[in-house]
Amino acid sequence: MSEFLDSLIGHYVLDDEKLVVAHAGMKEEMQGRGSGAVRSFAMFGETTGETDEFGLPARYHWTADYRAKAMVVCGHAPVTDAQSLNRTIDIDTGVCSAGI
Numbered sequence: 608m609s610e611f612l613d614s615l616i617g618h619y620v621l622d623d624e625k626l627v628v629a630h631a632g633m634k635e636e637m638q639g640r641g642s643g644a645v646r647s648f649a650m651f652g653e654t655t656g657e658t659d660e661f662g663l664p665a666r667y668h669w670t671a672d673y674r675a676k677a678m679v680v681c682g683h684a685p686v687t688d689a690q691s692l693n694r695t696i697d698i699d700t701g702v703c704s705a706g707i
Contacts, residue, residue, distance in 0.1 A: 635675035
């Protein structure tokens with residue numbers, strides 16, 4: 608199973624580079640690129656080095672600084688309703704992890 612998951616692409620660039628889909632997100636300078644750092648960001652995002660109230664790694668909110676032309680659809684950070692900010696949409700409503 609881990610071989611299969613490792614073989615998957617880290618993120619998708621679609622619709623003539625107007626749409627990017629990734630698990631945790633994708634900064635503009637990483638879009639369409641392939642490397643360990645890009646895959647890691649796509650899968651896990653960027654952490655601050657601190658932990659949140661649940662003991663999980665605190666995430667840097669890259670969406671606050673995002674200003675690229677491509678819309679990014681991602682998840683990884685559960686929210687009660689889909690949230691949009693600066694051409695990003697977080698669609699992770701926590702069905703798997705929080706049971707929302």
